Amino acid sequence: MAAPIAIQLEFGGGAELLFDGLKKHHVTLPTQTEPWDVKQLLVWIQRNLLKERPELFVQGDSVRPGILVLINDADWELMGELDYQLQDHDNVVFISTLHGG
Amino acid sequence: MCQVNEEYHDGLEQAQVPGVSKKCVKCKEASAAVVIRAGDAYCRGCFKEYFIHKFRAMLGKNRIIFPGEKVLLAVSGGPSSCSMLSQVQEGLSQNAHKKLRFLPGIVFIDESGVLGQSLEERQKTVSELQAVFRATGFPFHMVPLEQVLEVPSSVVVTAPSPSDQPASAYKAAVDRFIQRDSSCPTSQEQKERSLPVVQEAHTRLLQQLVGSAKTLTAKQDLLNTLKQHLLVHTARTEGYSKVMLGDNCTRLAVKLLTSISVGRGAQLAQDTGFSDTRYGDIILVRPMREYSAKEIAFYNHMFSVASVFVPSLDTKSTEKASIQRLTESFVTKLQTEFPSTVSTIYRTSEKLQTSCRSSSTAEPSDRCLLCVCAMDTAVEDASAFQATLTSVQLSQVKVPGSCSTKVPGLNQAPVELQAPAPSGQCCSSGGGGGEDCGRAERGGSCCSSTEKPEAIDLKSLLCYSCQLTIKDMSSVECLPQYILSEAKRRQRRSQMREDISEFLLCDGDGDDS
Ligand SMILES: [Zn+2]
Ligand SMILES: [Zn+2]
Numbered sequence: 001m002a003a004p005i006a007i008q009l010e011f012g013g014g015a016e017l018l019f020d021g022l023k024k025h026h027v028t029l030p031t032q033t034e035p036w037d038v039k040q041l042l043v044w045i046q047r048n049l050l051k052e053r054p055e056l057f058v059q060g061d062s063v064r065p066g067i068l069v070l071i072n073d074a075d076w077e078l079m080g081e082l083d084y085q086l087q088d089h090d091n092v093v094f095i096s097t098l099h100g101g
Numbered sequence: 102m103c104q105v106n107e108e109y110h111d112g113l114e115q116a117q118v119p120g121v122s123k124k125c126v127k128c129k130e131a132s133a134a135v136v137i138r139a140g141d142a143y144c145r146g147c148f149k150e151y152f153i154h155k156f157r158a159m160l161g162k163n164r165i166i167f168p169g170e171k172v173l174l175a176v177s178g179g180p181s182s183c184s185m186l187s188q189v190q191e192g193l194s195q196n197a198h199k200k201l202r203f204l205p206g207i208v209f210i211d212e213s214g215v216l217g218q219s220l221e222e223r224q225k226t227v228s229e230l231q232a233v234f235r236a237t238g239f240p241f242h243m244v245p246l247e248q249v250l251e252v253p254s255s256v257v258v259t260a261p262s263p264s265d266q267p268a269s270a271y272k273a274a275v276d277r278f279i280q281r282d283s284s285c286p287t288s289q290e291q292k293e294r295s296l297p298v299v300q301e302a303h304t305r306l307l308q309q310l311v312g313s314a315k316t317l318t319a320k321q322d323l324l325n326t327l328k329q330h331l332l333v334h335t336a337r338t339e340g341y342s343k344v345m346l347g348d349n350c351t352r353l354a355v356k357l358l359t360s361i362s363v364g365r366g367a368q369l370a371q372d373t374g375f376s377d378t379r380y381g382d383i384i385l386v387r388p389m390r391e392y393s394a395k396e397i398a399f400y401n402h403m404f405s406v407a408s409v410f411v412p413s414l415d416t417k418s419t420e421k422a423s424i425q426r427l428t429e430s431f432v433t434k435l436q437t438e439f440p441s442t443v444s445t446i447y448r449t450s451e452k453l454q455t456s457c458r459s460s461s462t463a464e465p466s467d468r469c470l471l472c473v474c475a476m477d478t479a480v481e482d483a484s485a486f487q488a489t490l491t492s493v494q495l496s497q498v499k500v501p502g503s504c505s506t507k508v509p510g511l512n513q514a515p516v517e518l519q520a521p522a523p524s525g526q527c528c529s530s531g532g533g534g535g536e537d538c539g540r541a542e543r544g545g546s547c548c549s550s551t552e553k554p555e556a557i558d559l560k561s562l563l564c565y566s567c568q569l570t571i572k573d574m575s576s577v578e579c580l581p582q583y584i585l586s587e588a589k590r591r592q593r594r595s596q597m598r599e600d601i602s603e604f605l606l607c608d609g610d611g612d613d614s
Contacts, residue, residue: 012402013398017416065436066436068395068398070399070402073402073403075142075399095402099413099429
């Protein structure tokens with residue numbers, strides 16, 4: 001059993017519009033049997049945070065193409081992308097590069 | 102706690118080392134923070150250096166901006182143009198020989214009136230941007246798009262360029278500037294132009310104009326055209342000779358494919374090149390065209406470059422809402438799987454450059470009334486333009502009296518129309534498959550104009566692509582006065598030329614007579 005972890009989520013480039021216009025969110029991911037990875041985080045965000053139009057944020061298992069992800073200020077491509085295992089106090093940033101958000 | 106419908110592949114999961122493990126490919130010391138091209142991972146410090154160097158290299162290579170020249174930075178509030186602004190600041194703060202030596206000013210065009218935003222919302226965006234601009238110390242101009250209704254007709258006429266300066270002139274200018282620079286440091290006093298009061302009637306006119314375009318594709322196209330006219334006008338009245346635009350490589354790749362889809366093939370080079378000379382005296386420059394959207398987003402995030410989110414026509418629209426939007430999602434999807442997509446398309450645009458030289462030498466009268474590019478309509482029979490023309494003619498021969506009457510709005514076809522122009526039609530007008538028709542209702546209300554005595558045949562004054570845009574409008578009477586009066590002027594002129602043609606010694610010389 002993994003203990004609950006507290007992380008900070010940040011949305012920018014217009015992606016924040018899908019989250020009530022709020023850029024920063026401090027969230028606690030509940031205890032679950034498996035350690036939390038980014039793939040599960042995306043599911044959690046969809047269920048608990050996303051206010052509208054999920055297709056503008058996620059596509060399939062991953063984020064919508066054109067949305068960049070940074071984990072602790074580094075490109076998620078360097079961190080294992082969807083498989084990265086989240087740690088307590090991690091900072092995950094989503095930036096939309098799409099025109100008009 | 103457990104989530105029932107989730108599957109976890111325990112066996113397949115690889116042991117993940119948390120934290121960054123890869124080293125920077127450049128300094129080979131610090132740990133990597135951003136993957137630029139496939140496999141090239143840079144650390145924070147090297148990425149910053151690379152980013153800053155690229156900007157200066159771009160301007161240095163092209164040698165188009167002269168020392169001491171007044172340059173207007175078009176900042177929309179978006180990440181790309183805000184990044185451009187920060188690079189100019191960075192460049193001006195450098196020490197002597199790396200220093201940028203032009204005099205920047207900022208312009209922001211506020212198009213939110215078109216989106217029906219309230220005055221409070223507009224003011225909020227404007228004051229957020231003003232805070233960013235004030236911090237730069239550069240003079241800035243906040244211009245509501247409504248002002249485009251008051252620009253003179255000359256904005257759509259290519260002005261003569263102030264003598265072509267040879268390459269040697271550049272060096273001389275640098276030397277002169279350095280001498281002057283050492284005696285008195287260039288400090289412009291910061292002038293501010295806050296948003297002038299906007300007349301409600303003007304906002305409504307603008308909304309009607311954009312509303313009269315039936316498709317989002319045409320709306321965006323029209324809006325971009327008006328914005329560009331207003332930019333050029335602002336540059337002229339405020340004494341700037343260059344306008345810097347923030348188009349990045351990703352955006353230009355999308356623009357390139359979009360341009361092809363909407364029939365702007367002939368104007369590609371001007372639309373996406375480093376410098377754009379269509380207006381003659383004012384040159385549009387795109388110094389951000391070698392940065393990808395990703396590089397910009399990372400730089401802005403890492404080095405706290407402020408940008409302000411400004412909603413646009415296509416905010417939160419679906420990916421099939423317009424051709425621009427669809428192309429964007431096509432390119433970004435490809436890009437995630439094939440990271441060299443954008444750069445490949447971009448390099449294609451570089452190669453197109455040479456094939457379209459003629460557009461810089463065309464006479465003002467041979468230029469499109471809207472986009473001010475050289476006309477592409479004098480082409481052989483096998484072109485898309487001719488095909489469209491033929492199909493339009495064919496479909497006009499027999500107009501079934503019933504519901505499917507198609508009124509092409511602007512061309513006074515020699516066909517008696519049985520039915521009155523159906524104002525509410527939107528989806529029925531074919532061609533725009535998959536277009537967002539939701540906002541079309543407004544179309545009919547404003548422009549219920551009947552045939553005026555002096556009907557304007559805009560068609561002959563427009564390039565192929567702008568003709569298509571205009572065709573998507575329910576009425577051309579909504580166009581701003583400066584466009585309509587220039588259209589009338591050109592029409593009268595060509596009429597006059599026709600009238601006296603038999604007295605002319607040599608015809609078709611194209612010179613303004
Ligand atoms: Zn490095
Ligand atoms: Zn045109």
